[in-house]
Amino acid sequence: MRRLIIILLCFYLLTDISVATGVPVAGGETRFKISGYVTDKSNGEFLTGVTVLVEETWVGTSTNVYGFYSLSLDPGDYNLRFSYIGYEMTEIKVSLKADQTINVGLNTKGLNLSTVEIKADRATEQLKSPEMSTIRMNVKTIRQIPALMGEVDIIKALQLLPGVQSASEGTSGFSVRGGGLDQNLILLDEATVYNASHFMGFFSVFNNDAVKDVQIYKGDIPVSYGGRLASLLDVRMKDGNNKKLSGTGGIGTIASRFTLEGPLGSENTTFIVSGRRTYADLFLPLSTDKNIRNNTLYFYDFNAKITHKIDDNNRIFISGYMGRDVFDNQYAYMDFGNQTITGRWNHLFSKSLFNNLTLIYSAYDYAIGTPEGEANSFIWKSEMRDLNLKSDFTWFLNPDNMLKFGFSTVYHEFNPGRAKGLGEESAFKELNMPSAYSLESGLYAGNEQKIGARLALRYGVRLSVFQNIGPSTVYTFDDGYKLADSVKYGSGDFYKTYFRLEPRFSATYSLTESSSLKMSFSRTAQYIQLAQNSTAGTPLDVWFPVSPNLEPQTSDMVAAGYFHNFKSTGVEFSVEAYYKRMENTIDFCDNAELIFNRYLEGEVRTGHSWAYGLELLFRKNEGRLNGWLGYTYSVARRKIETINNNEPYAAPYDKPHNITAVVNYEVSPRVTISANWVYTTGAPVTFPTARAIYGNQVVPVYSGRNAYRMPDYHRLDLSLTLKPKPRENRKFDYDINFSLYNAYGRKNAWAINFKQEKERPLVTYAEMTYLFGVVPAVTFNFKF
């Protein structure tokens, strides 16, 4: 470990020195740098992904997640064009004789939306960039989508994209291209969020008001990220308004939220604080049912961030999140939640070398128990913690090459379970599951390269390293998965190290000004996973690392796609096909015991899995009528030893056909209507094929795993948003949103159970459970 840190530090310092001292850059001719930050003029928020185009040479770049861009050009006069969805295009004339800093503020598009022109620049960038299988969504789009109980939800919006499946009705769990729920790296300001759900999954932990930008990578994950097989969900918090104190909030059917942001002292320091709490429990006392009346049931979120600009070359960001779900009544107690803190330092070593140094703390924990005073009283706690240091460099070498390199190292601590009796009356003793410690590191380098006007490449490699650290007792199992032996390792022992090399490559070839072909290959590795064998998962599921018994999972994916922009209508079209093969895929044996089991690894079965599919997307981002239409055909299979008699079976999220339609229509500047419709093939499920009787009870007998399907799922949601008359300089702006979830009241099966009739217990029947009928909601949103 010490050696590794030294190596990483040397690497860090060496690159630092060599670049900062100005090692000559490509070629003999003198080029100058134009660099700077692009912000929203009204509030100073850094804008990610703004296209910067040099009109004369038709070369360009886009801003990174911190709003920074850099271009190197020959001396001369240029027109720089800055464009971004929802903002007016800004042109700046530059006479380049020396390195120059140009910070740009963009104006949001005016109130007069009907005259909006579709600018091709950004769309062109999307076509040309060597990046595929990724979708960025802005918060405005997400806000328009009708939501369950009116609670705008980033993850629910993502589940409407091709290639992203909801794990089950109403849950925040999602599967990307056939992957598991634990194969998604969910980041909030770079910090891993281990459980992104509230309230059994009905809501996600992200408070839309505090979020600036969301991007999901369904594959082709940038080389700077690792640790999960299937996807990266990158959520960025707002930095805070640097112009004036402003507030945003909402009063909804089940929750209210409030966000306050503004400058602290000067324009150079900003803050944002945001909170949300449900108040469904406030209505519980109104219930006539005493059992419902005595419940406590709520969740809250709190986000905060401070951004400070030290000078043009240095900025710091400190952000944090904490959220908690609490449930309490006279017979049980439960709470769970995430906490994250991220500290970042953006530093410009030169006009072309950008660095971000990040220190992250991330934790997840839960507690469950019963009230004190009984023989059965107990409390059970579980927690996990991460401490992460990472440094990411972007070197804008020249307009044709953008290098990225850096490292990351995470110290993981898992405490899967500590239980003890509560109070003197309890018969239960203390029982602790052993903790696990590990170090997960990554070292990467990659380049984005343009070759001529048509070809763009992105290539790189990530070396990931995972080390188990003692103290630990590692159990070994025989061929029948029975406990055979155990080996003890002392404190600080690095008793197992895994290395994986993860090459990633993608290429884009522009066929015409409005179409391109793309392909990519990426390998990803995953070292920690969830002990979960239910479809949707619970907050009680625990993460566990690879070990001498259990090798890391890897995934190789190839994808190819065709992208086309219909300029006349502003519609972007894409079709992508992918094939992915995963090794060391895990599943759990029949009747596995996943919680409070120190021999958990004996319940794991491994094998391989594969998935392929075709995703079609028509998307229109701007205009009075916007939205998208997606169709996905996909297949996901697993072949795992001992499961399903060693025969391949459908992965839990294998839902071959998936159609989503999202439509927003601005009827007038005061009225917007939105609708979305979802259709998916029913999820795979295991049903009985025979019965036995044991203990006077009809017992189902099964043949193959996941051999049946649930009924097909479909649902329509509607919403109507009303705004006051548009007026310049309105101090207090508001809207009222009415929504209907499941508007035509489809009874979508959430679970299917087989039951015995009460009067004639030998007669059995199938019964489905569905969660929601038509769910109406009203939300009042305001802004000042």
Add this chain to the structure above:
Amino acid sequence: MKEMKKSFFLIASFIFTLFSCTEKIDLDLDTSSVRLVVEANLTDQPGPYLVRIATTAPYYAEGLLPVVSEAVVTISDGDTTVRLVELEPGDYYTPAGYTGEPGKTYRLAIRLKEEIAGTKDYSAVAVMPQKAPTDSCNVIYEPDLFKGMWQIRWYAQDPSGPNAYLFRAYRNGQPVTDSLRRWSAIDDQFFDGNYTMGIGVLYFFKNRRQYIYEGDTIVLEVCNITSEYQKFVMFLKDEVQSSNPLFSPPPANVPGNISNGGLGYFAAYPVQYVQTVCR
């Protein structure tokens, strides 16, 4: 462990009952090939003991399972072997006077007249665990929980080392835990070597019309079972309980101890009874 899972189920089911509804549906199911089903128990109480042999039936088949007659069924403890007599079709009984003893290992052998699932021979081995002490029980009524609930509490000194228990109950001489769904099978993972202080082992719910009245005599049957049998009963109970996407693993057959892919279990356990009068 069971306790913890249960409290979580209580919380989650509370949340979901706020939203969920159920509806009977028609669902076609395939039929898989026929397998043998054996239910056999041996205790330290006076016999005769029953070995019931049948085969699986299509899932929606109404009525009892097709019985298997004319099999040769024997139980051996290493020293003596007894042959069971088929008194009712498919029901084989031990001879009078035959009694199980803790600590002994029993082997059940079944030879069928005709092959089922490709074989005529099935067998199972069961070890009868030693008796662990059991002191007493009482019944507590909790009017506020689940709209009224009776809890049978159990007092005993758990011997150190792994132990497993199966509980059933009788009200005024009638079994009230009349099917597997209502049995309780626990292990001592969380109270190993402790006095049980009256942990709740069986529950009766007013809204399911499982009434217990004042003056009723409640007999608690305490069986010392092997941990393999405890898991078998626990998993089988999971299979017959309602499942949902949150906590239910993929449904699966629960392997018993019958050889050659036979379903069911041959269990041997000592039984004790403690009783209380409900006040």
